[in-house]
Amino acid sequence: MADTTRADTLERSRGRLRRQQALTAAGLAGPATFLLFLLLLGPTTAVVALSFTDWQFGAKSLNLIGLGNYAEMFGDRVFWRSLRNTLVYVAITVPTSVLLGLGFALLIEARSSAQGFYRTVYFLPVTATLIAMAVVWEFLFHPNIGLVNLLLGLVGIRGGHWLNNPATALYALAAIGVWQSLGFNVVLFLAGLKSVPRDLYDAAAVDGADSAWERFRRVTWPMLGPTLMFVLVIMAIRSFQVFDTVAVLTSGGPNKSTEVLLYTMYTEGFTYFRSGYASAITVVFLAFVLTLTLLQARILDRRVHYT
Amino acid sequence: MIGRPSPWFDLVRHVTLLAGAAVMLAPFVWMTVTSFKPPHEIFAAELTLLPRQWHAYENYREAFTKVPMLRYLLNGAIVTSAIFALQVLVAVPCAYALAKLDFRGRGLIFAMVLLGILIPSHVPAIPLYIMLWQVKLLNTYAALVIPFVISVFGIFLMRQFFKTVPDELIQAARLDGLSEFAIVWRIMVPAAMPAVISFGIFSVVAHWNDYFWPLLVINSRELAPPPLGVAYFRNEEAGHDYGPLMAGAVIIIAPLVLAFLAAQRRFIEGMTMTGLKG
Numbered sequence: 001m002a003d004t005t006r007a008d009t010l011e012r013s014r015g016r017l018r019r020q021q022a023l024t025a026a027g028l029a030g031p032a033t034f035l036l037f038l039l040l041l042g043p044t045t046a047v048v049a050l051s052f053t054d055w056q057f058g059a060k061s062l063n064l065i066g067l068g069n070y071a072e073m074f075g076d077r078v079f080w081r082s083l084r085n086t087l088v089y090v091a092i093t094v095p096t097s098v099l100l101g102l103g104f105a106l107l108i109e110a111r112s113s114a115q116g117f118y119r120t121v122y123f124l125p126v127t128a129t130l131i132a133m134a135v136v137w138e139f140l141f142h143p144n145i146g147l148v149n150l151l152l153g154l155v156g157i158r159g160g161h162w163l164n165n166p167a168t169a170l171y172a173l174a175a176i177g178v179w180q181s182l183g184f185n186v187v188l189f190l191a192g193l194k195s196v197p198r199d200l201y202d203a204a205a206v207d208g209a210d211s212a213w214e215r216f217r218r219v220t221w222p223m224l225g226p227t228l229m230f231v232l233v234i235m236a237i238r239s240f241q242v243f244d245t246v247a248v249l250t251s252g253g254p255n256k257s258t259e260v261l262l263y264t265m266y267t268e269g270f271t272y273f274r275s276g277y278a279s280a281i282t283v284v285f286l287a288f289v290l291t292l293t294l295l296q297a298r299i300l301d302r303r304v305h306y307t
Numbered sequence: 308m309i310g311r312p313s314p315w316f317d318l319v320r321h322v323t324l325l326a327g328a329a330v331m332l333a334p335f336v337w338m339t340v341t342s343f344k345p346p347h348e349i350f351a352a353e354l355t356l357l358p359r360q361w362h363a364y365e366n367y368r369e370a371f372t373k374v375p376m377l378r379y380l381l382n383g384a385i386v387t388s389a390i391f392a393l394q395v396l397v398a399v400p401c402a403y404a405l406a407k408l409d410f411r412g413r414g415l416i417f418a419m420v421l422l423g424i425l426i427p428s429h430v431p432a433i434p435l436y437i438m439l440w441q442v443k444l445l446n447t448y449a450a451l452v453i454p455f456v457i458s459v460f461g462i463f464l465m466r467q468f469f470k471t472v473p474d475e476l477i478q479a480a481r482l483d484g485l486s487e488f489a490i491v492w493r494i495m496v497p498a499a500m501p502a503v504i505s506f507g508i509f510s511v512v513a514h515w516n517d518y519f520w521p522l523l524v525i526n527s528r529e530l531a532p533p534p535l536g537v538a539y540f541r542n543e544e545a546g547h548d549y550g551p552l553m554a555g556a557v558i559i560i561a562p563l564v565l566a567f568l569a570a571q572r573r574f575i576e577g578m579t580m581t582g583l584k585g
Contacts, residue, residue: 024487025410032401033416035457040423043431043438050433057437104327107320114321120571121328124335127567127574129516131534132556135541136338139549145352147337154354179331187575241427244518248538262429262519269433270523279433286430293425 044286050279057273069280079281081256082264085170089260090239092174093181098231100178101185106220108186109193119190123183130180134245137176138163163249166257173245173258181238185231192227196220233296237289261285342366342554349549362550367558369551374543375528376558379536383562386451386532387514391507393456399503402465403491407477417466423459429519436523450524451532455514461506468502469495508577515563533559 051069055062073079108118125133140147141162149159162172200219209218243262246252252259252267265285269278336356341349345362348355370376404410405417435454436445444450472495480490496503518534525531531539537559544552567574 021408022410025404025408025413028400028404028408028487028491029410029413029416032397032457032462033419035397036419036423036459039435039454039457040426040431040459041419043434044426046434047430057440100327104324107324111317111320113317114324116571118324118328119575120568121331123571123575124564124567125331126578127512127563128335128560129534129537129563131516131518132537132559133334135537135552136334136556138541139341139553140334140337145350145549147333147354150352150354179334183331184579187579191579237427241429243429244534247518247522248541265429266519266523270436275433275437282430282433286426289427290425 047279047282047286050276051283053276055276057269057275062276065276069277072277073280073284078256078259079264082252082259082261083284085256085258086240086242086260089170089174089177089242090236092171093177093239094232094235096174097178097182097185098228098235101182101231102189102224102228104182105186105189105193106216109190119187122186125180126183130244131248133180134176134248137172137179137245138249141172164254166253166255169250169254169258173242173250176245177239177242181235185235188231188234189224189227192224193220196223229296233292236292240285240288240292261288338553338556341549342551342557344550346548346550363554366550366554370540370554370558373551374536374540374555376536376555378529379531379533379559380562382448382530382536383515383533386448387511389448389452390455390514391510393452394458394461394506394510395503397456398458398461399465399496400488400491402462403469403487403495405462405466406469407472407474408487420459420462420466423457424463428454432520432523439524445524446526446530448530451521451530454520458506458510461510464502464506465499468499472498504573505577508574512563512574512578 052064052066053062054065054068104118104122108115139145141149143149143159143161143164146159148162152159160168162168196219200223201215204215204219207218209215241262242260243266246258246260246263247266250258252263261281262285265278265281268274268281340356340358343361343363343366344358345360345365348358348360348362401416405413405420431454439445439450439453444453476494476498477490480494485493515532516534517532518538521532521535522538525535528536528539537555540555541552544555
């Protein structure tokens with residue numbers, strides 16, 4: 001009998017403890033959860049909802065127009081131009097900065113001398129404020145007094161007005177993008193290379209892989225697979241969000257040649273204040289980024305099963 | 308990679324890496340030397356590194372006086388430190404609850420945090436702008452800070468770190484009579500200091516460099532953070548005189564670049580560990 005009372009008390013005090021824990025948890029996690037809804041999940045849902053309306057910022061009323069904004073968007077040449085430019089920008093910057101990043105990381109890791117120095121130098125642009133460096137790049141790209149054309153002049157090439165020419169502006173911005181993100185990839189690859197077990201190289205050597213290329217092909221490349229996928233997708237997501245250089249250097253021009261998705265969203269939403277239409281562009285932007293992220297999750301999953 | 312020592316390979320390695328390093332450094336070098344040059348040397352279109360006639364004082368004076376450069380830096384410092392302080396205040400208790408307490412809804416909250424990580428910061432911009440407009444907070448410091456007080460990435464990162472703190476430590480603190488709030492701030496945060504610092508570097512770098520959001524919500528010079536300030540400066544100055552503009556760029560990037568050079572490992576850790584969040 002004494003046993004049951006003790007069990008009862010224990011049960012009751014355990015229940016009290018649980019209630020108390022629940023209360024404490026609410027106090028600890030409550031504010032963050034509330035703000036998460038208020039500032040992130042709520043507004044994201046609101047963007048999707050807004051994209052089905054014709055609301056203009058400041059207007060007194062709004063109408064549900066179903067897929068009207070999307071229909072307008074898909075019929076608009078500026079939108080297609082913008083999407084194409086964004087994809088071209090991604091298609092240039094991602095392979096270039098990933099391959100260069102991998103190459104430089106392999107070279108840095110190959111010998112022990114000056115590793116720290118190179119890592120620091122390559123990473124420097126990642127920390128520098130992009131807007132300030134964009135202004136510097138604009139000066140470097142200056143047709144007459146810019147460093148780029150002065151150097152090209154040394155080898156007898158007459159460089160043009162890179163940022164003002166519809167044929168080259170997007171490539172010039174992509175070059176800035178590669179310069180800025182390369183060091184990030186170098187550092188990620190260096191971390192990946194460090195995690196390759198040394199004895200795999202010894203084992204490969206025993207198996208007769210004695211050239212550098214064979215070691216790379218049989219050990220480094222397969223072991224680096226997950227890092228490579230990770231870097232590719234992170235770079236793709238970051239490149240997809242290109243905005244700063246466009247906004248400050250070209251404003252989408254000349255002739256819409258550097259119009260990109262986020263910049264179109266910005267002009268529609270915050271210059272013309274067409275909130276509904278800009279929301280629809282945002283939804284397309286989100287869809288692309290989410291697709292890339294899910295792709296990464298799938299590929300990483302498969303990789304994990306392999307190894 | 309382990310290879311046989313070959314002086315040729317060493318040479319090729321250094322030549323290639325130095326060539327790459329030269330390209331990476333060129334914008335910094337050219338920016339700095341231009342900030343020392345007088346206009347006629349800049350417009351002479353010559354490839355000279357050092358100025359014949361030093362104009363550094365004039366250029367930097369103009370960068371500080373023609374635009375409120377110190378004000379921009381101060382705004383950057385105020386905004387980034389306010390954001391980081393509030394992020395920690397909000398994220399750390401939540402991360403502790405997710406890592407160490409057992410309660411209903413924990414899985415759901417964590418799932419929503421993960422969902423939040425997937426959403427780029429540009430996506431909620433339009434509704435956030437409308438909200439700030441409705442409460443008449445556009446063009447204030449609050450507009451620069453409020454959208455970022457919740458950092459889902461901060462919650463995620465701190466939760467992962469708190470999970471590695473042994474439960475015995477928390478039990479002992481409870482037996483000593485510490486409240487859960489005291490445990491969060493006096494036991495967990497000191498134990499997770501490396502993670503807090505990494506997150507701090509990530510947060511400060513991201514918001515010191517952010518241009519998109521300030522561009523939307525700020526339209527007065529007095530409140531502009533550094534990137535917005537440099538864009539204003541460029542719109543007035545470009546094409547006329549590059550000396551002061553380059554001096555301005557040097558001033559704006561200096562704080563972060565110097566901090567990076569002083570604490571490289573921490574910076575690289577903070578910015579790559581958190582590289583998930585683009």
